[in-house]
Amino acid sequence: MISKRPFAKWLGDTNEVTRIFLAAGEIPDMINLAGGLPEPSVWPADIIADMAYKAVLENTEEALAYSPIEGLPRLRDVIAERYNNNETKLTRDNVLVTTGGMQALDLLGKIMLDEGGLIAGQFPTYLGALDAWRPRKPSYRPMHLEGNKKFDAHAALEGAKFGYIVPNFSNPSGFLVPLETRKSFVDAAHATGTLLIEDDPYGTLYLDGPPLPRLLDLSAKRQIGPYDGPIVYLGTLSKMLVPGLRIGWVIGAPDVITALTLAKQGSDICTSGLCQKIAQEAFSQGLIEDILAPTLSIYKTRRDVLCDAMEANLSELFQWTKPQGGMFVWAQAIDPRIDTNLLLHTAMDCGVCVSPSSAFDPSGANKNSIRINFTLNEPDKLNVGIKRLATATRRLLAES
Amino acid sequence: MISKRPFAKWLGDTNEVTRIFLAAGEIPDMINLAGGLPEPSVWPADIIADMAYKAVLENTEEALAYSPIEGLPRLRDVIAERYNNNETKLTRDNVLVTTGGMQALDLLGKIMLDEGGLIAGQFPTYLGALDAWRPRKPSYRPMHLEGNKKFDAHAALEGAKFGYIVPNFSNPSGFLVPLETRKSFVDAAHATGTLLIEDDPYGTLYLDGPPLPRLLDLSAKRQIGPYDGPIVYLGTLSKMLVPGLRIGWVIGAPDVITALTLAKQGSDICTSGLCQKIAQEAFSQGLIEDILAPTLSIYKTRRDVLCDAMEANLSELFQWTKPQGGMFVWAQAIDPRIDTNLLLHTAMDCGVCVSPSSAFDPSGANKNSIRINFTLNEPDKLNVGIKRLATATRRLLAES
Numbered sequence: 001m002i003s004k005r006p007f008a009k010w011l012g013d014t015n016e017v018t019r020i021f022l023a024a025g026e027i028p029d030m031i032n033l034a035g036g037l038p039e040p041s042v043w044p045a046d047i048i049a050d051m052a053y054k055a056v057l058e059n060t061e062e063a064l065a066y067s068p069i070e071g072l073p074r075l076r077d078v079i080a081e082r083y084n085n086n087e088t089k090l091t092r093d094n095v096l097v098t099t100g101g102m103q104a105l106d107l108l109g110k111i112m113l114d115e116g117g118l119i120a121g122q123f124p125t126y127l128g129a130l131d132a133w134r135p136r137k138p139s140y141r142p143m144h145l146e147g148n149k150k151f152d153a154h155a156a157l158e159g160a161k162f163g164y165i166v167p168n169f170s171n172p173s174g175f176l177v178p179l180e181t182r183k184s185f186v187d188a189a190h191a192t193g194t195l196l197i198e199d200d201p202y203g204t205l206y207l208d209g210p211p212l213p214r215l216l217d218l219s220a221k222r223q224i225g226p227y228d229g230p231i232v233y234l235g236t237l238s239k240m241l242v243p244g245l246r247i248g249w250v251i252g253a254p255d256v257i258t259a260l261t262l263a264k265q266g267s268d269i270c271t272s273g274l275c276q277k278i279a280q281e282a283f284s285q286g287l288i289e290d291i292l293a294p295t296l297s298i299y300k301t302r303r304d305v306l307c308d309a310m311e312a313n314l315s316e317l318f319q320w321t322k323p324q325g326g327m328f329v330w331a332q333a334i335d336p337r338i339d340t341n342l343l344l345h346t347a348m349d350c351g352v353c354v355s356p357s358s359a360f361d362p363s364g365a366n367k368n369s370i371r372i373n374f375t376l377n378e379p380d381k382l383n384v385g386i387k388r389l390a391t392a393t394r395r396l397l398a399e400s
Numbered sequence: 401m402i403s404k405r406p407f408a409k410w411l412g413d414t415n416e417v418t419r420i421f422l423a424a425g426e427i428p429d430m431i432n433l434a435g436g437l438p439e440p441s442v443w444p445a446d447i448i449a450d451m452a453y454k455a456v457l458e459n460t461e462e463a464l465a466y467s468p469i470e471g472l473p474r475l476r477d478v479i480a481e482r483y484n485n486n487e488t489k490l491t492r493d494n495v496l497v498t499t500g501g502m503q504a505l506d507l508l509g510k511i512m513l514d515e516g517g518l519i520a521g522q523f524p525t526y527l528g529a530l531d532a533w534r535p536r537k538p539s540y541r542p543m544h545l546e547g548n549k550k551f552d553a554h555a556a557l558e559g560a561k562f563g564y565i566v567p568n569f570s571n572p573s574g575f576l577v578p579l580e581t582r583k584s585f586v587d588a589a590h591a592t593g594t595l596l597i598e599d600d601p602y603g604t605l606y607l608d609g610p611p612l613p614r615l616l617d618l619s620a621k622r623q624i625g626p627y628d629g630p631i632v633y634l635g636t637l638s639k640m641l642v643p644g645l646r647i648g649w650v651i652g653a654p655d656v657i658t659a660l661t662l663a664k665q666g667s668d669i670c671t672s673g674l675c676q677k678i679a680q681e682a683f684s685q686g687l688i689e690d691i692l693a694p695t696l697s698i699y700k701t702r703r704d705v706l707c708d709a710m711e712a713n714l715s716e717l718f719q720w721t722k723p724q725g726g727m728f729v730w731a732q733a734i735d736p737r738i739d740t741n742l743l744l745h746t747a748m749d750c751g752v753c754v755s756p757s758s759a760f761d762p763s764g765a766n767k768n769s770i771r772i773n774f775t776l777n778e779p780d781k782l783n784v785g786i787k788r789l790a791t792a793t794r795r796l797l798a799e800s
Contacts, residue, residue: 005595006561007659008514043464049456052674056449064443064644099499099646099668106667110535114408115515131666135510161406195405244464244673246499259407266531267506267667268499273644274452275672 010135020344024353031385034353036171036327037376042295043242047287048278055277063277067270069261071097071249075280079235079249082283088220093254094227096261097279099271101201101236101248103264105132108197108232110263111256112161113138120160124330124360124369126171126199129164140362146173151181153188162232163189163196167215168203169326172360172371176324179212186218189230195256199234202326204292207300209324216251228253237279239327240288245275299327299375302382306374309386317393318370327375332368337400338393339367346396352388410535420744424753431785434753436571436727437776442695443642447687448678455677463677467670469661471497471649475680479635479649482683488620493654494627496661497679499671501601501636501648503664505532508597508632510663511656512561513538520560524730524760524769526571526599529564540762546573551581553588562632563589563596567615568603569726572760572771576724579612586618589630595656599634602726604692607700609724616651628653637679639727640688645675699727699775702782706774709786717793718770727775732768737800738793739767746796752788 024032055063062072070076076092084090098104105128113119113136121129123142143156143165157163165185167177177185189196198215216233223229236248250260264270282288306329307322317338318331333340340356347354357369377385424432455463462472470476476492484490498504505528513519513536521529523542543556543565557563565585567577577585589596598615619629636648650660664670682688706729707722717738718731733740740756747754757769777785 004593005655005659007511008517011511011659011662037466040461040465043460045456045460045464048464049453052452052456053449056445056452060443060445061440062644064445064448064642065440066437066638066643099672102666103668111407111411117408128666128669134666135663193404238466242464243466244462246668246670246672255405259405259411262411263535266502266528266534268503268646269528270646272499272646272672272675274675274678 008135010137020353024348027348029351030348031352031377031381031388033372033374033377033382033385033389034355035373035376037373038239038243039295039298039375042291042298044287044291048242048282051278051281052274055274055281059277063274065273067273067276069265069270070257071095071271072273072276072280075276075283078280078283079251083216083233083251085217088217089226090251091226094251094257096250096257096264097271097276098248098250098264099268100243100246101199101234101238102128102132103267104234104248104250104260105129105199107250107260107263107267108162109133109136109138110267111259112195117161118159120156120163120194121362122165122170124172124357124366125164125362126166127355127359129199130360130362142362145177145181146175151184153181153184154191157185157188157192157194157196160194163194164199165196166199166202168200168211169205169323169328171201171326172328172355172357173330174321174323174326174328175330176212182212182215182218186215186222186231189219190222193230195230195232195252197232197234201234201236201239203235204240204288205296205299205327206325207296207303226254227251232256237282241282241291245278247271247275247279302374302377302379303329305379306372306382306386309383310372313386313390314393317390327373329372329374331370331372333370333393335397336368338396340370341367343370343393343396347389347392350388350392350395352385352392354389408535410537420753424748427748429751430748431752431777431781431788433772433774433777433782433785433789434755435773435776437773438639438643439695439698439775442691442698444687444691448642448682451678451681452674455674455681459677463674465673467673467676469665469670470657471495471671472673472676472680475676475683478680478683479651483616483633483651485617488617489626490651491626494651494657496650496657496664497671497676498648498650498664499668500643500646501599501634501638502528502532503667504634504648504650504660505529505599507650507660507663507667508562509533509536509538510667511659512595517561518559520556520563520594521762522565522570524572524757524766525564525762526566527755527759529599530760530762542762545577545581546575551584553581553584554591557585557588557592557594557596560594563594564599565596566599566602568600568611569605569723569728571601571726572728572755572757573730574721574723574726574728575730576612582612582615582618586615586622586631589619590622593630595630595632595652597632597634601634601636601639603635604640604688605696605699605727606725607696607703626654627651632656637682641682641691645678647671647675647679702774702777702779703729705779706772706782706786709783710772713786713790714793717790727773729772729774731770731772733770733793735797736768738796740770741767743770743793743796747789747792750788750792750795752785752792754789
């Protein structure tokens with residue numbers, strides 16, 4: 001960005017892809033396959049409206065006063081209960097409520113990173129995590145989890161300030177981290193003591209089969225009593241209910257939660273009590289479960305439509321693996337001349353927007369892939385969007 | 401805090417006063433004069449409940465989807481209109497919606513401070529600002545605005561990354577920055593180009609007379625067209641309506657708003673749409689104005705009760721100036737043996753909680769004053785609280 005002011009140095013480095021996505025939403029006839037937006041038609045507005053009304057009228061102080069920094073005690077209990085099972089023992093001391101999942105990433109950077117700290121990050125990496133940590137100028141040790149080679153999690157985590165992975169349908173790659181790799185990560189986190197962030201916005205979005213165990217659960221198995229291990233699990237309502245409440249949560253060892261609480265004190269004091277009360281009711285009344293089946297049904301159809309359209313239109317231009325869940329297909333250009341930063345602009349000229357891979361690389365160097373979202377658009381639009389993308393790709397190749 | 405983890409270095413430095421306040425709220429019979437909490441009885445819960453209901457049901461996407469990072473366009477317009485007048489010209493490009501006033505401080509630190517940056521800060525300094533900026537390890541040039549000497553604002557701002565003042569009833573000192581000093585700050589900000597943060601949570605809480613002009617207005621006078629000057633004005637709903645919606649706003653030059661938007665993208669993506677819609681309605685329907693008169697009437701009574709009780713019980717132990725508004729009385733111990741960090745603990749043993757001055761000093765060295773809140777407690781409690789404080793102070797003196 002251009003300005004006469006002496007802004008902090010990291011601002012010179014920031015990506016503007018997220019802003020391009022959001023602006024793309026306002027261009028008429030633009031088909032936005034770039035963002036990670038959920039489908040709004042399944043939102044139970046009438047029920048949430050009632051919950052909001054009752055929260056303010058019947059629990060006025062909880063809804064409208066400052067909350068405890070850590071979150072409303074009853075909401076923390078409800079979240080702990082949600083993840084409790086025979087082996088995973090959580091109490092409210094394991095839970096921090098955050099202002100969306102993004103705040104959890106920001107707070108983790110705040111408590112773990114002095115300037116230049118080393119992060120072992122799954123590659124490609126969620127661009128929001130890169131945004132959150134950029135002001136602390138970290139260095140990255142990229143973890144490539146895909147492919148046939150056994151991944152050495154111990155070497156990856158050793159000496160890092162923390163590790164970061166999205167085991168369920170990674171953003172952007174849609175990759176589902178296999179059970180054996182999960183186990184080796186948990187082994188490595190326990191052996192090295194390095195905190196390992198398990199970012200799990202898409203954990204409810206399994207489209208083809210039963211969920212794999214969480215790293216949190218694999219880690220909790222190893223101990224007796226309330227959780228005190230190295231996994232820091234991040235959840236959010238944004239993909240399982242609605243994003244506009246800005247409710248996320250961290251589950252971790254109590255000393256990590258305490259440090260995050262000190263960081264949150266200086267970030268926004270507390271999350272909206274009103275939004276927390278709605279979240280508490282949504283969990284308690286089973287609202288998440290009620291909307292899951294219709295959501296998955298829509299997403300599965302759209303994933304299939306998108307992949308069929310890609311097969312029909314893009315198979316000579318890109319290669320990809322059909323994801324088993326989540327929100328995205330990650331497609332790699334076959335022709336090495338394709339620079340997906342340039343493709344973004346050509347695609348927008350053709351009326352479709354996708355995310356270029358540079359946004360998911362700490363160095364910005366990876367320019368051969370794109371992320372395509374399948375959750376937001378109806379089948380017709382997915383079909384048209386993919387045709388436009390094929391046209392744009394061919395146009396870019398013809399020009400190069 | 402004590403932990404086996406390799407946390408970032410600043411965590412070793414953080415104050416725990418805010419956590420002590422909040423915990424004090426849960427001790428039976430404790431009279432909490434420490435916090436900065438508003439009186440909840442004036443909150444129009446029924447009206448806010450209706451607004452919440454309608455926001456979700458009638459504006460579902462705005463309330464429940466992701467908002468633009470900068471905030472909902474209509475809310476930004478309403479905020480701009482609120483501050484517009486003949487001389488101050490604002491558009492939505494001058495406005496960023498934040499997750500409470502605290503987030504504005506955090507974001508300003510993020511965009512302005514590389515590690516160790518210099519802040520020219522009004523002394524004593526709001527502890528939340530110290531909390532927000534602590535992770536960036538800034539240095540402070542303290543600005544002492546009280547007393548008879550003419551303050552040299554130019555020398556204070558020159559070379560600083562930014563200046564920070566709370567002109568209306570400063571937290572903690574309750575000091576009202578006089579018009580001449582305001583003018584000299586605006587002159588100095590224009591002359592040096594240094595951004596000057598005008599933090600104004602208490603600007604509606606004038607108890608004795610008409611408000612002085614904002615620095616924003618004094619600065620806007622100097623130019624034609626939409627605001628592009630060096631004042632960065634911070635507002636919040638927390639003290640003029642309710643804190644639990646976590647709605648604040650920044651007004652500033654468009655390039656500052658753009659930089660803050662990039663910072664907010666990596667902090668929480670956006671503020672809750674539901675809370676923003678309620679704020680927009682509250683402004684549009686005049687709800688702020690409706691509850692102002694009853695709020696001021698309660699606060700004026702309580703301020704007078706508190707100061708009378710102090711006069712009757714503390715006049716040999718402390719000296720203070722009766723504030724003309726805001727939420728706090730700042731009292732300086734007459735006996736230099738009194739360490740108010742120790743007094744906090746003795747006072748809590750006696751059933752009353754106040755804020756020690758060390759929390760408002762970047763170095764923590766100032767230990768001779770206390771901040772006393774008058775807005776949260778009813779007159780009887782204020783009287784008992786001050787008697788307990790007198791007992792505690794005498795006990796501490798007897799022990800020293």
